Amino acid sequence: DGGITQSPKYLFRKEGQNVTLSCEQNLNHDAMYWYRQDPGQGLRLIYYSQIVNDFQKGDIAEGYSVSREKKESFPLTVTSAQKNPTAFYLCASRPGLLNEQFFGPGTRLTVL
Amino acid sequence: AQKITQTQPGMFVQEKEAVTLDCTYDTSDPSYGLFWYKQPSSGEMIFLIYQGSYDQQNATEGRYSLNFQKARKSANLVISASQLGDSAMYFCAISGDTGFQKLVFGTGTRLLVSP
Numbered sequence: 001d002g003g004i005t006q007s008p009k010y011l012f013r014k015e016g017q018n019v020t021l022s023c024e025q026n027l028n029h030d031a032m033y034w035y036r037q038d039p040g041q042g043l044r045l046i047y048y049s050q051i052v053n054d055f056q057k058g059d060i061a062e063g064y065s066v067s068r069e070k071k072e073s074f075p076l077t078v079t080s081a082q083k084n085p086t087a088f089y090l091c092a093s094r095p096g097l098l099n100e101q102f103f104g105p106g107t108r109l110t111v112l
Numbered sequence: 113a114q115k116i117t118q119t120q121p122g123m124f125v126q127e128k129e130a131v132t133l134d135c136t137y138d139t140s141d142p143s144y145g146l147f148w149y150k151q152p153s154s155g156e157m158i159f160l161i162y163q164g165s166y167d168q169q170n171a172t173e174g175r176y177s178l179n180f181q182k183a184r185k186s187a188n189l190v191i192s193a194s195q196l197g198d199s200a201m202y203f204c205a206i207s208g209d210t211g212f213q214k215l216v217f218g219t220g221t222r223l224l225v226s227p
Contacts, residue, residue, distance in 0.1 A: 031213065042116070042203055042217030043157070058214065088155060094213055099145050099164070101215060103157035 002027050004104035006091050011109045013085075021076045021107045023091030031094040032074040033101060036060060036087045043090060049074055078109065085111045114139045114206050116218035123223050125194045132179070133189040133221045135204030144208055146187040147215065148178065151201040160202075163187060194225045 004025045013019045023032065031050050035043035045058030049068040063082025068074055074093075078085045088108050092101040115138040125131040137146065148160040163171045163178045171178045179188040191198055201222050205215040 033215075035215075040219065042205075042219050043215070044217070045214055048214065090155075090157060092157070099162050099207065099213060100147060100159045101213065102159065103149075106155040108155070 004091060004093055004102060006089075006104040006107050008107060009105065011107055013109070013111050015111055016080045018080060019078050019085075019109065021078065021089055021091075021109070023074045023076065023104060024072055025074075025091075025093045025104075026072060027093060027095065027102070028071070029093035029095045029102075030071070031096070031101075032068070033092040033094070034058075034064075034066065034074070034076045035090045035092065037090060037106075038087050046076065046089075085109060114141070114144070114208055114216045116204050116206055116216055118204055118218035118221050120221045121219075123221055125191075125223065125225055127196060127225055127227050128193055130190060130192045131194055131223065133191070133202050133204075133223065135187045135189065135218060137185050137187060137204075137206050139206060139208065141208040144206055145213075146178070146180070147205040147207070148176070148187075148189045149203045149205065149217075150198075151203060151220070153200070157203070161189070191223075196225050196227065199223060199225045 007022045033048040034046040047066040049055035065077045090106045091104040094101045117136045144165045146163045150158045161173045177190045201220045203220045205217045
């Protein structure tokens with residue numbers, strides 16, 4: 001089945017550790033996005049990528065890093081520089097000819 | 113900068129009735145898109161409906177319709193014949209006049225459908 005997968009669904013890390021969240025899509029979509037959602041809030045854009053080997057900062061990129069070495073994959077690393085990393089992280093992708101973004105199931109990150 | 117305002121933190125509706133979820137927006141882009149997403153308790157964001165700023169007619173998708181009033185900068189979602197499975201968070205979002213389709217979201221409205 002085609003879709004977007006994010007793993008793991010729940011992730012626990014100690015403060016000060018870097019952690020990488022996986023996002024894979026087999027929809028052949030060019031654009032991919034990472035959003036963060038805090039309780040009671042809407043989504044905020046962290047990074048986005050239009051094509052392989054190219055990505056741009058979103059509104060809240062500080063403390064995060066990404067890579068786009070393959071069209072199918074857009075991993076997000078939450079570094080120790082991110083001051084408040086506990087949140088729900090959603091990955092999305094968009095085909096070139098459509099406007100809407102399609103989202104993965106999300107990863108809930110808790111930093112202890 | 114773009115902004116979405118959803119003023120209803122929560123809404124209640126009885127099964128089979130219609131409900132309107134409010135969304136107002138602010139943008140300086142001449143061309144933009146408006147989206148509604150549903151987020152059930154599982155967390156996944158489900159795309160519902162899209163309205164382009166130059167579309168002449170209001171968008172409809174099954175039981176969902178978008179009441180687009182450009183002069184008032186509003187893009188309300190209307191759900192007809194509510195079902196128990198419609199209980200969820202609903203988010204309005206806007207994208208600007210670029211190819212990157214960055215979405216700016218509102219804070220959402222929690223809809224509860226009662227039997």
